[in-house]
Amino acid sequence: MRSVLGVRETLALADERLFAFSSNISSPVDGNGVEIYSDFAARVVDKATLPRCTDEAACKSWLLNEVGLLLFRRPLSEEQFVRYSVLFANARATTASVQGAARWVLEAMLQSPAFLYLEEPVNADGKLDDYALASRLALMFWGQNPDWRLLEDAADGALRTSEGMRQQAKLMLADPRSAEGLAAFVGDWLRLDRLQELDARPDLAALGPEVLGALADEPGAFFRLVALDGGGLRELLTAARTAENDALATIYGRDILMSHDGQSVLDGTRRAGLLTLPGVMASLAHANVTSPTARGYAVLANLFCAPPPPPPAGLSVTLPQPKANVSTRERMQDHFANAACASCHQNMDGVGFAFEGFDALGRIRDQDGGRPIDARGEVRINGDVISVDGALDLSRALAERPEVGECFARQWMRYAGGVEPQADSCFVQRLGQLAVGENGLEEMMLALATSDYVRKGGQR
Amino acid sequence: MSSLSIGVKAIGRRQFLKAGAAVGAAASLFPWLNRAGAQTKPKSKLILLFTPHGTVFNNWRPSGSGRNFTLSRILTPLAAHKDRLVICDGLALPHGTAYYLPHTYTMASLWTGGAIDTSTSLFCRADHNQCYGWSTGQSVDQWIAQQMPVGETPYRSLELGTYCGGLAPNTRMIYRAQRTPLSPLDTPQLAFDVLFGTLAADATARARKRSVLDAALADLGSRRGSLSVEDRARLDAHAAALRELETHLQAGATSCNVPGRPALVNSETAMDRQSDLLAAALGCGMTRVASLQLRVADNDNTLYPWLGLTTGGHHFLTHDSSGPAQEMLTKVYTWYAGRVAYLLDRLAATPDPAGGSVLDSTLVVWGSELGTGWSHDNGNVPFILAGGANVLQGGQYVTFPSGQTHHRVLVTALHCMGFRNLQQYGSVDKGTGPLAGVVV
Numbered sequence: 001m002r003s004v005l006g007v008r009e010t011l012a013l014a015d016e017r018l019f020a021f022s023s024n025i026s027s028p029v030d031g032n033g034v035e036i037y038s039d040f041a042a043r044v045v046d047k048a049t050l051p052r053c054t055d056e057a058a059c060k061s062w063l064l065n066e067v068g069l070l071l072f073r074r075p076l077s078e079e080q081f082v083r084y085s086v087l088f089a090n091a092r093a094t095t096a097s098v099q100g101a102a103r104w105v106l107e108a109m110l111q112s113p114a115f116l117y118l119e120e121p122v123n124a125d126g127k128l129d130d131y132a133l134a135s136r137l138a139l140m141f142w143g144q145n146p147d148w149r150l151l152e153d154a155a156d157g158a159l160r161t162s163e164g165m166r167q168q169a170k171l172m173l174a175d176p177r178s179a180e181g182l183a184a185f186v187g188d189w190l191r192l193d194r195l196q197e198l199d200a201r202p203d204l205a206a207l208g209p210e211v212l213g214a215l216a217d218e219p220g221a222f223f224r225l226v227a228l229d230g231g232g233l234r235e236l237l238t239a240a241r242t243a244e245n246d247a248l249a250t251i252y253g254r255d256i257l258m259s260h261d262g263q264s265v266l267d268g269t270r271r272a273g274l275l276t277l278p279g280v281m282a283s284l285a286h287a288n289v290t291s292p293t294a295r296g297y298a299v300l301a302n303l304f305c306a307p308p309p310p311p312p313a314g315l316s317v318t319l320p321q322p323k324a325n326v327s328t329r330e331r332m333q334d335h336f337a338n339a340a341c342a343s344c345h346q347n348m349d350g351v352g353f354a355f356e357g358f359d360a361l362g363r364i365r366d367q368d369g370g371r372p373i374d375a376r377g378e379v380r381i382n383g384d385v386i387s388v389d390g391a392l393d394l395s396r397a398l399a400e401r402p403e404v405g406e407c408f409a410r411q412w413m414r415y416a417g418g419v420e421p422q423a424d425s426c427f428v429q430r431l432g433q434l435a436v437g438e439n440g441l442e443e444m445m446l447a448l449a450t451s452d453y454v455r456k457g458g459q460r
Numbered sequence: 461m462s463s464l465s466i467g468v469k470a471i472g473r474r475q476f477l478k479a480g481a482a483v484g485a486a487a488s489l490f491p492w493l494n495r496a497g498a499q500t501k502p503k504s505k506l507i508l509l510f511t512p513h514g515t516v517f518n519n520w521r522p523s524g525s526g527r528n529f530t531l532s533r534i535l536t537p538l539a540a541h542k543d544r545l546v547i548c549d550g551l552a553l554p555h556g557t558a559y560y561l562p563h564t565y566t567m568a569s570l571w572t573g574g575a576i577d578t579s580t581s582l583f584c585r586a587d588h589n590q591c592y593g594w595s596t597g598q599s600v601d602q603w604i605a606q607q608m609p610v611g612e613t614p615y616r617s618l619e620l621g622t623y624c625g626g627l628a629p630n631t632r633m634i635y636r637a638q639r640t641p642l643s644p645l646d647t648p649q650l651a652f653d654v655l656f657g658t659l660a661a662d663a664t665a666r667a668r669k670r671s672v673l674d675a676a677l678a679d680l681g682s683r684r685g686s687l688s689v690e691d692r693a694r695l696d697a698h699a700a701a702l703r704e705l706e707t708h709l710q711a712g713a714t715s716c717n718v719p720g721r722p723a724l725v726n727s728e729t730a731m732d733r734q735s736d737l738l739a740a741a742l743g744c745g746m747t748r749v750a751s752l753q754l755r756v757a758d759n760d761n762t763l764y765p766w767l768g769l770t771t772g773g774h775h776f777l778t779h780d781s782s783g784p785a786q787e788m789l790t791k792v793y794t795w796y797a798g799r800v801a802y803l804l805d806r807l808a809a810t811p812d813p814a815g816g817s818v819l820d821s822t823l824v825v826w827g828s829e830l831g832t833g834w835s836h837d838n839g840n841v842p843f844i845l846a847g848g849a850n851v852l853q854g855g856q857y858v859t860f861p862s863g864q865t866h867h868r869v870l871v872t873a874l875h876c877m878g879f880r881n882l883q884q885y886g887s888v889d890k891g892t893g894p895l896a897g898v899v900v
Binding site: 014027028029030031032035036038039041042077079080084085087090091094103104107108111112113114159199200286287301305306307308309310311420 | 581586587588594615616619627636640641642643644645650653654657664665667668669672673675676678679680682693694695698701702704705713722727761762763764771772773779852
């Protein structure tokens with residue numbers, strides 16, 4: 001809508017969350033929902049300037065042939081063409097200006113199911129039609145509707161073969177618009193919305209909106225940079241560089257060796273990889289104190305797809321308040337003194353301790369509570385116990401694990417499909433193997449885009 | 461009608477100013493007031509009210525019994541309404557499923573008296589290794605709304621709330637039908653725009669809106685054919701909602717003063733601003749069935765800095781059975797009681813279109829998704845009924861023997877709303893009618 005009408009307006013309707021990913025598939029639009037869409041449509045059309053609507057015929061053609069195509073992600077059906085023509089004519093009968101009449105049509109289009117729902121007709125072979133495939137690709141890679149060119153190419157059959165689909169998807173990833181889609185994935189995957197919970201985080205609020213915005217944006221930009229540079233999961237978890245961002249200079253300090261061409265080279269002995277980015281570290285903390293539990297939980301849930309269960313009933317889960325000359329790590333020992341706590345916290349905190357070299361804002365620190373940092377940690381997964389020392393060591397170890405590749409592929413599928421993947425585990429496994437290989441991130445994303453799984457609209 | 465006009469004016473600039481809201485007092489079109497005003501007897505109204513995570517029973521439970529009791533610390537803010545309360549102690553909130561996923565499963569049972577759908581994988585909690593969908597029941601307010609004559613009130617029901625989060629079974633409590641949750645208008649500004657905004661629009665704007673909705677409806681109709689049964693049901697529900705929106709746009713001739721658009725809304729004031737709007741909407745005869753939801757059932761880690769809760773959050777704290785944690789929680793629950801008291805104040809100050817105050821003929825049912833937070837106990841969940849003399853015999857503290865369920869409260873609501881032949885509500889209910897000696 002922003003690209004069609006040049007209007008940016010927020011919708012006061014909350015998405016649901018599928019695991020961590022935004023979605024809205026589980027229930028119909030209700031009474032309050034239609035009111036909200038209706039108000040939204042009215043506000044948008046009131047703001048739109050409609051430069052193409054000085055002449056009646058030109059305006060009508062623009063609405064029915066161009067705007068309709070872009071908003072509905074396919075050409076208007078004959079029936080719709082007639083319906084919206086009649087609406088335009090009726091509007092002209094009661095409205096003096098052409099622009100006024102155009103607003104009626106736009107307001108209706110913005111409430112039409114053709115705009116609100118992703119329409120996915122299937123061909124006789126059970127696969128999505130050309131326009132539906134174009135929409136899937138655009139939503140996956142760009143986080144927005146397909147543009148005019150993509151719809152034209154799709155109509156010409158560009159997406160009918162696997163090679164054609166791959167070529168188109170590759171172009172779309174390289175397009176600047178993929179920044180939005182990939183950022184949406186990373187933001188949901190790592191739950192970076194935590195950075196907006198400022199009531200609970202006065203320390204973050206004090207950074208100001210510019211730094212906060214940069215903290216939230218960087219992980220997505222980093223992901224895209226690694227993906228477009230031919231990186232795989234290993235680079236994602238261990239690359240000693242990032243997207244250049246001046247607003248984070250005070251957080252990075254001397255971790256950045258130099259910056260050029262939009263990239264910053266990091267001191268790889270201090271900081272490297274997605275998990276060590278300031279925004280990721282800062283989102284997994286409490287006000288002014290780190291949370292090894294939250295950080296460990298995030299690794300288990302986001303990278304292993306194996307979140308530990310919630311605390312059993314009746315346990316006191318409040319840790320002692322921070323004290324002088326006591327490190328967070330020492331305070332956490334309470335978790336291990338109690339056997340009921342220890343069974344899970346050994347796993348979570350054990351992983352999280354490896355990040356103790358990063359403070360609650362994601363800055364590197366060498367002491368905590370007056371004690372030198374002890375960042376030794378342990379990952380217990382599927383019967384293995386891996387000892388690590390620090391976040392860099394942990395990231396390297398994670399990059400070796402096949403479970404991480406497979407979980408990563410599953411997370412991308414959740415994002416791309418908006419539903420829990422119903423695909424068989426061999427397919428997910430294969431995507432995971434691609435992710436850890438050469439050019440892994442791109443190959444994994446392209447393999448999903450060109451798969452029958454997507455062609456059949458997420459059906460097995 | 462003259463008494464009505466005077467009454468509406470008495471909704472009062474003063475109160476809305478006091479509430480920090482800008483006063484617009486815009487004359488708007490309320491066609492149904494003609495009908496409402498012609499009534500001879502006020503019609504009963506229902507509000508279901510939710511606050512999360514139960515209570516601290518030691519500081520909630522009144523002393524004494526029956527009609528002779530003293531309010532405890534948490535319920536002190538309700539002292540002015542003591543004679544309107546029926547305090548229920550000992551009611552279980554059964555989830556009706558083999559597995560109990562705390563918060564989420566009982567949220568689906570709270571007002572439906574039914575069970576959550578465990579036969580589907582719409583939502584999953586990997587940490588519990590459980591998948592589930594929406595409630596298999598219809599919430600009692602919606603069952604009642606369905607019995608009302610179509611068009612009796614312009615809104616079939618109103619769902620308001622604050623900070624109710626994204627659409628998920630742990631964040632929704634009202635079900636229009638089984639597996640069909642309704643989302644609340646969860647900011648006061650949004651509620652104002654929806655309830656009073658379109659009404660203030662001029663006749664041309666309403667005409668435009670109706671034509672526009674007709675087109676959207678027609679688009680829905682022409683799409684049904686090729687869809688799966690499930691998708692068709694979704695579109696039908698969407699179409700029904702659009703048709704209801706059209707009825708809200710009916711032109712009319714009577715004017716009714718409406719409150720100004722709420723200003724200065726924050727997490728401390730949002731609930732009260734919603735209470736202002738809800739009271740005004742009931743006073744304008746917009747509906748007879750409503751709900752008000754404060755936040756969500758699962759992991760509501762809200763901070764209450766004005767109460768001294770500045771780290772961790774509410775849900776986090778409920779898992780802590782230690783003295784200081786329970787003391788802080790007591791402050792939070794006392795604040796909740798203050799919000800309920802404010803709603804009752806507003807209802808009492810709002811004239812009913814048919815005479816008296818709105819509160820006289822309104823039943824408020826206040827519940828939560830569990831009883832004691834740290835053990836996730838659903839064996840005793842605090843329920844409080846509050847209502848005017850036309851609907852409820854208040855001033856009672858009732859204790860129940862073990863095994864009694866909250867369905868008694870749901871059936872009591874049905875009886876208060878006039879459906880007195882029902883003794884049972886919801887698939888989990890084994891039935892034995894309403895609370896004794898409570899319904900007027």
